[in-house]
Amino acid sequence: MKLCLEKNASLLALATFGYSIMAVIFKFYYVKLFLDVYHISQWWFQFSQVIYLIWNAVNDPLFAYWQDNSNMVAFRSRRHSIMYGAPLFALSFLLFWFPWREYSDHDWLCGVHLTVSLCFYDTLFTFVLLAHCALYAEISTDLNYRLTITRYCKVAGVIASFAFTIVQFVSNGLEEYHYFQACCVCIALVAWMTMYLAGKHIRTNPNYSYKKVVSQEALLVSSDDQTRKESSFSHPYRQLKEIMTTDFNAFVATNFLQILHTTYGSAFMVIFGDQLIPKGDISEVTRKLVYGSSAILPTIIVLGLSFIVSSHGYHQVIKWTYITNIIIALVMYSAGPSHTWMLVIYLIVDRCISTFVFGFFNLPLSDIIDKDQKTHKRTAPLSSSVFGYNALFTKPAQSVAPMVVVAILNGYGYEELKHGELDDAQIRTLTNVMFNIVCLFPVGLSLLRIYTWSKFGIRNSHAKVAKHVET
Numbered sequence: 048m049k050l051c052l053e054k055n056a057s058l059l060a061l062a063t064f065g066y067s068i069m070a071v072i073f074k075f076y077y078v079k080l081f082l083d084v085y086h087i088s089q090w091w092f093q094f095s096q097v098i099y100l101i102w103n104a105v106n107d108p109l110f111a112y113w114q115d116n117s118n119m120v121a122f123r124s125r126r127h128s129i130m131y132g133a134p135l136f137a138l139s140f141l142l143f144w145f146p147w148r149e150y151s152d153h154d155w156l157c158g159v160h161l162t163v164s165l166c167f168y169d170t171l172f173t174f175v176l177l178a179h180c181a182l183y184a185e186i187s188t189d190l191n192y193r194l195t196i197t198r199y200c201k202v203a204g205v206i207a208s209f210a211f212t213i214v215q216f217v218s219n220g221l222e223e224y225h226y227f228q229a230c231c232v233c234i235a236l237v238a239w240m241t242m243y244l245a246g247k248h249i250r251t252n253p254n255y256s257y258k259k260v261v262s263q264e265a266l267l268v269s270s271d272d273q274t275r276k277e278s279s280f281s282h283p284y285r286q287l288k289e290i291m292t293t294d295f296n297a298f299v300a301t302n303f304l305q306i307l308h309t310t311y312g313s314a315f316m317v318i319f320g321d322q323l324i325p326k327g328d329i330s331e332v333t334r335k336l337v338y339g340s341s342a343i344l345p346t347i348i349v350l351g352l353s354f355i356v357s358s359h360g361y362h363q364v365i366k367w368t369y370i371t372n373i374i375i376a377l378v379m380y381s382a383g384p385s386h387t388w389m390l391v392i393y394l395i396v397d398r399c400i401s402t403f404v405f406g407f408f409n410l411p412l413s414d415i416i417d418k419d420q421k422t423h424k425r426t427a428p429l430s431s432s433v434f435g436y437n438a439l440f441t442k443p444a445q446s447v448a449p450m451v452v453v454a455i456l457n458g459y460g461y462e463e464l465k466h467g468e469l470d471d472a473q474i475r476t477l478t479n480v481m482f483n484i485v486c487l488f489p490v491g492l493s494l495l496r497i498y499t500w501s502k503f504g505i506r507n508s509h510a511k512v513a514k515h516v517e518t
Contacts, residue, residue, distance in 0.1 A: 111435020
């Protein structure tokens with residue numbers, strides 16, 4: 048059984064590698080590409096983010112309900128969802144990087160391109176990732192084994208993060224755009240193959256296998272008149288009411304703020320770094336290594352802290368991380384933007400903090416799933432539904448962060464800066480605004496997260512014997 052569990056952990060890590068190599072490129076490049084290369088207008092950028100916000104929130108509970116309640120094997124079977132979703136997921140990733148024509152400044156078609164690409168990508172991202180997260184929760188309820196899966200997946204994430212550094216060097220920071228496109232095609236092919244292999248060979252808990260769960264639910268429905276009469280709307284609504292406990296609400300609030308921080312860091316680190324760190328202070332090679340390390344170091348930190356989490360619990364680790372974030376941000380703000388290497392280190396540390404904390408968030412969600420199954424005596428856990436309803440309330444943060452920051456920057460002339468239309472005084476004002484965002488935005492978010500996280504009541508994860516896995 049131990050060998051089978053290790054195999055499952057390896058296969059989950061393989062799937063993690065597949066989606067991570069696409070996600071790291073998407074997070075770091077899509078905002079910069081559409082703003083600085085395609086020259087999308089602010090109106091179209093904000094419009095696309097609003098549509099993305101709405102669809103991002105709606106599709107998660109929709110797919111989650113289907114995956115937990117559908118009788119179709121492509122939806123209900125977690126591994127089949129990954130296997131069948133992989134080729135379309137890879138295709139959706141490629142859609143961003145190939146313009147639909149030679150765009151002029153503020154081209155309306157560029158806005159349509161971004162809107163369609165965001166919605167298509169998020170649809171497949173949601174479909175595959177919900178299944179992946181559900182497998183994480185269902186393979187075992189043992190905390191130590193879940194941490195083992197986390198370590199395996201973070202090792203895969205470290206390897207996948209090197210894709211950003213490689214692409215940064217090969218494309219010379221998007222200067223050689225055809226090389227960038229070629230790299231993206233290779234990344235999509237590798238992602239497809241790894242996710243397909245993971246979905247094909249992973250084995251889940253036999254109690255939650257597709258055939259057994261569907262047959263059990265058929266028996267329950269046939270013997271329960273109320274369930275049979277329940278409308279298609281009232282059933283998911285009842286599930287949502289049951290899931291939305293105090294612990295779930297506290298986690299969702301914390302997760303929303305965490306995604307705000309993570310999205311802001313990944314989307315704007317390169318933009319802020321290029322403006323705040325003078326070109327003469329560090330070499331171009333060093334600059335690329337700094338940006339690349341911000342994608343790699345967080346996963347290494349998760350590996351190191353996983354042993355502390357195993358002994359002290361994730362609640363304390365996450366709380367003290369937020370306190371640390373406040374301290375280092377205030378120190379940087381007091382020092383000012385003139386200390387180049389201090390600013391470089393701060394940008395890396397802040398990016399690491401926002402990302403590695405997010406790496407542990409599957410643990411509290413898995414505990415919520417376990418508690419919900421026990422409380423409501425479910426035949427199978429509502430893993431996809433819990434992850435999906437969490438996403439319903441938290442995914443909008445992925446759009447809110449770029450919308451707010453871009454609006455602030457354009458209010459101080461960032462769009463004019465791209466066309467060389469600002470004088471020195473205006474550039475200094477814009478630079479000061481960027482520095483204030485870099486320091487004070489994390490402080491505000493961390494204060495709010497400390498409060499919301501204090502309301503989360505599952506302080507010590509249980510350590511049950513790992514369940515058998517399907518052979």
